[in-house]
Amino acid sequence: MLNKTLWNKRSTRETLSGYLFMTPAIVVLGIFLIIPVIFTIVLAFYRVQLLGEISFRFAGFKNFVRMGSDERVWIALQNTVEYVAIVVPIQTILAIVLALILNTQIKGKSWFRVAFFLPTVTSSAVLTLIFMWIYNTNGLLNSFLSFLRLPTYNWLGDPDVALKGIMLMNIWATAPLFMVIYLAALQDIPESLYEAASIDGATPWEKFWCITLPFLKPVTFFVIVMGIIGTFQLFDQSYIFSGGSGGPNNATLTIVLLIYQYAFKNLDMGYALALTLMLALVIMTVTLIQRSLFKEESFD
Amino acid sequence: MKKLLSSLAFSALLLLTTACRSRDQNEGTIEITLSGWQSNPIESQLLEKVIDQFEAKYPNIKVKHEVINSQYMDVIKTRLIGDVAPDVFYLDAFEAPLLMKFEVLEPLNSYIKPEFNISDFEPTLINAFKRNEKIYGIPKDFSTLALFYDQTAFAKADIKQPPKTWNELIQYSKKLTRSEPDGKPNRYGFGITPELPRQQFIIQAFGGKLVDRNNYAAFATPESLKGLQLVIEQYRRDRSSAQPSDVGASSGDDMLGQGRVAMLLSGAWSIPYFKETFPNLKFATAEVPTINGRKGTMAYTVAYVMNRKSTHKEAAWKLIEYLTSEAVMKTSGNQGFALPSRRSVLAELQSDRTSLYAPLIAGAKYATTWQAGETLPTILTNFDNQFVSALIGQQSLKDAMQKAQDTANREIYLSN
Numbered sequence: 001m002l003n004k005t006l007w008n009k010r011s012t013r014e015t016l017s018g019y020l021f022m023t024p025a026i027v028v029l030g031i032f033l034i035i036p037v038i039f040t041i042v043l044a045f046y047r048v049q050l051l052g053e054i055s056f057r058f059a060g061f062k063n064f065v066r067m068g069s070d071e072r073v074w075i076a077l078q079n080t081v082e083y084v085a086i087v088v089p090i091q092t093i094l095a096i097v098l099a100l101i102l103n104t105q106i107k108g109k110s111w112f113r114v115a116f117f118l119p120t121v122t123s124s125a126v127l128t129l130i131f132m133w134i135y136n137t138n139g140l141l142n143s144f145l146s147f148l149r150l151p152t153y154n155w156l157g158d159p160d161v162a163l164k165g166i167m168l169m170n171i172w173a174t175a176p177l178f179m180v181i182y183l184a185a186l187q188d189i190p191e192s193l194y195e196a197a198s199i200d201g202a203t204p205w206e207k208f209w210c211i212t213l214p215f216l217k218p219v220t221f222f223v224i225v226m227g228i229i230g231t232f233q234l235f236d237q238s239y240i241f242s243g244g245s246g247g248p249n250n251a252t253l254t255i256v257l258l259i260y261q262y263a264f265k266n267l268d269m270g271y272a273l274a275l276t277l278m279l280a281l282v283i284m285t286v287t288l289i290q291r292s293l294f295k296e297e298s299f300d
Numbered sequence: 301m302k303k304l305l306s307s308l309a310f311s312a313l314l315l316l317t318t319a320c321r322s323r324d325q326n327e328g329t330i331e332i333t334l335s336g337w338q339s340n341p342i343e344s345q346l347l348e349k350v351i352d353q354f355e356a357k358y359p360n361i362k363v364k365h366e367v368i369n370s371q372y373m374d375v376i377k378t379r380l381i382g383d384v385a386p387d388v389f390y391l392d393a394f395e396a397p398l399l400m401k402f403e404v405l406e407p408l409n410s411y412i413k414p415e416f417n418i419s420d421f422e423p424t425l426i427n428a429f430k431r432n433e434k435i436y437g438i439p440k441d442f443s444t445l446a447l448f449y450d451q452t453a454f455a456k457a458d459i460k461q462p463p464k465t466w467n468e469l470i471q472y473s474k475k476l477t478r479s480e481p482d483g484k485p486n487r488y489g490f491g492i493t494p495e496l497p498r499q500q501f502i503i504q505a506f507g508g509k510l511v512d513r514n515n516y517a518a519f520a521t522p523e524s525l526k527g528l529q530l531v532i533e534q535y536r537r538d539r540s541s542a543q544p545s546d547v548g549a550s551s552g553d554d555m556l557g558q559g560r561v562a563m564l565l566s567g568a569w570s571i572p573y574f575k576e577t578f579p580n581l582k583f584a585t586a587e588v589p590t591i592n593g594r595k596g597t598m599a600y601t602v603a604y605v606m607n608r609k610s611t612h613k614e615a616a617w618k619l620i621e622y623l624t625s626e627a628v629m630k631t632s633g634n635q636g637f638a639l640p641s642r643r644s645v646l647a648e649l650q651s652d653r654t655s656l657y658a659p660l661i662a663g664a665k666y667a668t669t670w671q672a673g674e675t676l677p678t679i680l681t682n683f684d685n686q687f688v689s690a691l692i693g694q695q696s697l698k699d700a701m702q703k704a705q706d707t708a709n710r711e712i713y714l715s716n
Contacts, residue, residue: 050381052402066714071707137548157545159689244371245681249689264374265677267381268715 040273048269063274073275075250076258077282079163080232083254087167087174088227094175095223096216099182100208113183120177128240131169132156156241159251166237166252174230178223185219186212221294225287232283235260255279330612331362332619333386335376338367339569343637350631354622361615380404380607387610388619391437393428393601394497398674400431406606407434411617420626420642422664425601428671437603438624441638443567444663445498445597447589448574451582453487453562462563462586466530469563469589473540476562488542491561492531493552494691496683498565501598501668502527505591515673516712519683520705525697527591532690532697543691557581567600568660569637587659599667601641639664675712682708 019026044063049055067073102113119127134140135155142152155165189212197207235256238246246253246261255275263272334351338344344367351363366386368375373395379385380399391399399405412418412435418426421439429437447469449462457476463469473489480486492498500510508524511517534541544551547560553570555561557578565588574581588597604620606613622628629640630648639660640646650661672679686704690697 051377051399052404069710070714137546139548154545157543157688158692159694245684247685247688248692249685249694261681264371264378265681266711266715267377271715 040276043270044273044277046270048273050269051267059270063271064278066271067274067278072250072253072258073255076246076253076255079250079252080234080254083163083167083234084228084231087170087231088224091171091175091178091227092220092223094171095178095182096220098175098179099186100212102179102183103186113180116176116179118176119173122173124173124236125240127169127173128237131165132241135165157248159247159249162241162248162251163238166234166241170231170234170237174227178227181219181223182216185216189215217294221290224290228286228290229283232279232286329360329362330615331364332388332610332612332615333364333366334388334619335366335368335386336390337369337372340572340637342572346631350623350628353628354619357622358615358618361612361618363619383609385607385609387607387612387616388604389607390440390602391429391605393425393603393669393671394676396429396437396603396605396671397431397676399605400429400434400436401674404608405436406608406610406613406616407436408438408606408617408620409433409435411613411621416621417626420644422641422643422646424599424664424667424669425603425641428601428669429603429605437605438620439601439603439641440624441629441641442599442601442664443569443638444599444660444667445565445567445588446659446663447563447586448556448566448570448583449563449586450556450559450561451584453559457562462584463589465593466589466591470530470534470538470540473534473563474538477540485539485542487559488540488547488561489563490534490541491552491555491564492535492541492543493565494531494543494684494688496680496687497600497670498598499528499531499683499687500670500672501588501596502531502591504668505594505596511672511675511679515675517675517679517682517705517708520698520701525701528687528701529697530591535691536693556583565597568639568657571656572636585656585659587662595666597663597667599664599669601669602638675708678711678715679708682711 043056045059045061047057047059047062049057098116102109102116106112136142137152137154137156139155141155145152153161155161193211194207197211202210233256234254238252238254238257239260242248242252242257244257244261244265246257256279259272259275259279262268262275336347348365351365355361355363372390373392376385376389376391385404391405418435418438422442425439425442426435429435429439447462453476454460454462457472459472459475463472469490476487476489477485478487496510503510503519503524504527506523506526508519508521508527510519510524531541535543542555542561544555547555547558549555549558549560552564552566553573556564556566556570557574559581571585574583587595590596604623606616606620610616624641626642626645629642629645636657639657640649646661646664649657682704683701686695686700686707689695690700694700695703
């Protein structure tokens with residue numbers, strides 16, 4: 001009996017001190033993460049008037065119903081999904097290929113690593129400005145294309161290719177980050193497995209397919225999840241590209257850019273928050289689907 | 301009783317000291333903030349100098365000048381919401397209706413004294429910052445659009461006079477368009493900016509209008525389309541006009557400066573810009589060619605406004621009064637980035653620099669002020685988006701404008 005209360009006391013004390021240690025983190029997270037999330041969920045059901053007299057008016061599901069008839073939401077969603085569907089697979093495959101190349105014993109390996117990694121550590125705003133020069137009608141890319149006698153495009157002004165331009169830029173900038181993650185994972189694969197496979201007479205292709213890829217599966221899951229979240233949240237590049245309008249003809253309008261426009265240009269906070277919730281739901285759904293897909297053939 | 305007296309005396313003393321203290325604070329220097337954007341470093345230096353003069357005249361007021369260059373209105377709106385907005389700031393006429401409607405600006409009527417001579421200001425400019433007879437802003441300057449043309453190109457194409465009518469402009473554009481051997485034009489006749497702020501007067505040329513009485517978009521009428529069709533046809537059929545991204549330029553001014561177009565509609569800001577950035581460019585200005593026999597152009601204006609929640613309103617007004625006074629306007633007008641908003645100062649300029657500024661000043665009489673109710677930002681986004689798609693031939697102008705109008709009006713309806 002006595003023993004038990006003593007134990008209890010100690011455990012509560014431990015719990016208390018544990019929470020005490022966590023207080024700074026909890027306070028910071030609470031203020032900058034949890035409270036904003038709660039506000040978002042609550043205010044998405046309100047009409048918020050911030051400029052001048054601040055007022056909140058309960059609007060029920062009005063903000064969500066409005067989404068259904070808002071053409072720009074669908075265009076933004078379509079653009080974003082197209083962007084995710086093209087960028088994520090390409091950047092993942094490119095990252096694996098780059099990592100495999102750098103994992104072999106080629107000369108100047110560390111030099112290549114630095115060169116490949118540079119775009120990732122450069123600010124995306126600077127990258128976008130550099131690419132806008134490259135994409136200029138008389139810029140580097142068009143000069144190169146016309147040198148090869150390929151058709152040239154008005155990369156910044158033509159709605160058909162504007163989003164492709166941003167895709168190209170983003171793949172180039174993000175793939176190296178994931179390459180580094182893959183490189184780390186590749187070092188973790190035990191050499192003995194490859195040796196055993198060689199003794200059994202496996203070809204390099206079989207080794208890659210049966211040893212390397214399965215070992216990289218958890219990392220690939222991580223890379224794809226991060227890639228999808230990152231691409232769904234595309235904002236800065238299309239913002240700089242279009243000067244904040246999402247043009248030409250809504251071609252570079254993404255969900256986050258649309259949220260920004262409603263929140264800060266139209267000051268329609270309630271509707272913007274409803275759109276934010278929608279985006280969060282979309283990302284969550286995609287991640288859940290992906291998790292179930294990866295679980296089916298879990299390696300360990 | 302004694303106790304009561306002493307306590308009364310004590311509280312009186314206390315009151316006195318606090319009163320003294322607050323007066324002390326009043327006598328100390330106060331700081332007010334002035335926010336604006338910077339269109340040119342020289343313009344900024346000039347303003348700094350004027351502010352120094354102001355501080356010398358009113359030693360107890362210190363002015364903190366702050367430049368917000370990108371997304372100016374987003375920053376100002378957010379700060380107004382957060383109660384940290386500057387005391388005095390620039391406001392474009394186009395954004396004024398929204399801020400006036402939500403009453404975040406201080407009405408200036410009670411501050412304006414007879415010696416300020418408010419009737420000296422161009423009435424159309426004052427009206428842009430007026431709502432229900434209250435004046436919310438004092439126009440700092442303005443500019444209209446005029447036709448800028450490359451004299452060398454005109455001489456080579458053997459054109460003696462700038463176009464007087466829009467038909468002439470289209471004819472001349474064809475003559476001025478010059479192609480390389482492979483058929484790709486390396487210079488176009490006319491440079492266009494496919495944005496609503498530059499197109500509103502064209503919408504009105506055949507009797508169309510941008511918005512109806514309730515500030516809903518109303519530009520998809522046959523009359524409006526007739527004007528806009530001129531722009532589309534020239535671009536698509538004649539291929540004698542270009543937008544900046546077609547020729548790899550960053551702006552309309554850039555197109556003319558680099559010699560990629562021979563004609564352009566632009567404002568007063570271009571005159572010092574061309575002189576400084578493209579000193580070899582030989583250019584001249586003329587009034588905007590008439591469309592449908594009617595003169596028309598756009599006018600853009602910016603005012604100084606006062607934050608309603610400013611804690612130093614008297615000082616803020618003194619600053620606005622000083623910056624828009626006749627004496628100061630004369631010195632800042634000399635730089636030529638914009639036209640002075642006071643008629644007395646403008647009149648002096650008129651006789652002074654007839655050649656380049658005259659068409660811009662002449663335009664002020666018949667210009668359309670770029671402003672149309674608090675719904676204009678929504679209309680602007682939708683118009684620009686669809687107009688570009690009609691321009692590059694994705695859909696007909698009629699469909700594009702109908703779509704832009706419907707989308708804008710639905711958004712306006714839902715946000716009310």
